[in-house]
Amino acid sequence: MEKAWRTGTAFIGADIGGTNTVIGLFDEQGSPIGERRIATMRSDPRRPTSEPAAFMDRLALEIGALALEHGYRDIAAAGFGVPGWVDTAAGMALDASNMGWRNVRFAEEMSRRLGAPVYIDNDVRLYTLGEAAAGAGAGCANLVCITVGTGLSAGIMMDGALLRGSRLLAGEIGHDRVDGLDSPCNCGKRGCLETIASAPGIARLATEAVQSGKRTSLADLDRPITALDVYLACDAGDAVAADIFSFAGRTLGRKLAALALAVDPQVIIVGGGVAAAGDYLLQPVRDELAAHIPEAEWRPSVVPGKLQDKAGLVGAVRFAIGKWRQERGNEHAQSS
Numbered sequence: 001m002e003k004a005w006r007t008g009t010a011f012i013g014a015d016i017g018g019t020n021t022v023i024g025l026f027d028e029q030g031s032p033i034g035e036r037r038i039a040t041m042r043s044d045p046r047r048p049t050s051e052p053a054a055f056m057d058r059l060a061l062e063i064g065a066l067a068l069e070h071g072y073r074d075i076a077a078a079g080f081g082v083p084g085w086v087d088t089a090a091g092m093a094l095d096a097s098n099m100g101w102r103n104v105r106f107a108e109e110m111s112r113r114l115g116a117p118v119y120i121d122n123d124v125r126l127y128t129l130g131e132a133a134a135g136a137g138a139g140c141a142n143l144v145c146i147t148v149g150t151g152l153s154a155g156i157m158m159d160g161a162l163l164r165g166s167r168l169l170a171g172e173i174g175h176d177r178v179d180g181l182d183s184p185c186n187c188g189k190r191g192c193l194e195t196i197a198s199a200p201g202i203a204r205l206a207t208e209a210v211q212s213g214k215r216t217s218l219a220d221l222d223r224p225i226t227a228l229d230v231y232l233a234c235d236a237g238d239a240v241a242a243d244i245f246s247f248a249g250r251t252l253g254r255k256l257a258a259l260a261l262a263v264d265p266q267v268i269i270v271g272g273g274v275a276a277a278g279d280y281l282l283q284p285v286r287d288e289l290a291a292h293i294p295e296a297e298w299r300p301s302v303v304p305g306k307l308q309d310k311a312g313l314v315g316a317v318r319f320a321i322g323k324w325r326q327e328r329g330n331e332h333a334q335s336s
């Protein structure tokens with residue numbers, strides 16, 4: 001039997017993470033049609049590589065297969081959230097240190113492979129766009145979204161527009177140094193906020209607590225401690241685990257208080273893997289905001305993200321559809 005092709009327009013929204021990449025196929029309204037998940041670091045499972053060309057080849061194959069699987073011969077446009085320092089206008093991944101990428105012409109290279117326009121932005125900015133469009137920030141024009149996962153970063157939306165800044169570094173709060181901290185950070189400095197307010201940071205604080213002889217159930221584990229272990233211990237009433245989330249949350253809260261006074265968001269949305277710790281992390285953040293900004297009516301609410309790992313996809317596809325419509329509009333304007 002002959003395959004029935006769809007005649008509608010399909011779009012791709014994808015979130016490239018340090019470990020996994022999630023690819024979503026969407027219709028023109030931004031409604032999801034299908035999804036695939038691939039490992040970011042290994043284009044060949046037997047050979048770990050972060051070589052961008054090999055990864056982009058693999059990505060293009062998966063996108064083609066995903067579209068075909070749902071009856072689409074081609075796609076209209078694709079949006080990608082890329083970690084690290086991204087030049088949106090030039091379509092370049094300037095520095096994604098987790099993957100060892102530097103100055104990768106991602107949009108141009110992927111566009112050539114897909115035969116469709118490709119738009120990119122920093123992953124946390126697109127996550128922010130997703131939560132603002134269809135998640136915990138729906139209806140808010142001014143919001144801050146932070147992701148606490150392998151690292152810590154913020155996306156800032158003001159009057160409905162994402163802030164990028166003069167060096168495209170707006171929101172890099174994870175690399176603000178904190179007095180009294182001295183652990184090495186991925187960025188090469190020591191004592192960055194990210195060295196405690198992140199999954200590896202929480203795990204490291206727990207390991208140090210065990211090594212220093214503190215009485216905690218985490219000492220009974222016979223393998224490296226993870227942030228999830230700390231959450232489970234906290235949930236079971238372990239005071240040392242609770243102190244770790246409290247310390248990380250309070251330190252994060254101090255930075256967010258300064259950010260809140262600078263940009264005056266309606267809401268601060270907390271996403272990323274560590275946000276699964278819920279109020280163990282969020283309540284200390286709220287307490288610290290209240291300590292720094294005693295006027296309740298001046299304070300943003302602090303809430304968990306709603307879309308979880310879908311926020312990046314939703315933001316990426318909305319970004320792509322918006323840019324695609326804008327460029328088509330310009331073409332029409334020029335030809336008429």
Ligand SMILES: [Zn+2]
Pocket residue numbers: 174175176185186187188189192194
């Ligand atoms: Zn750093």
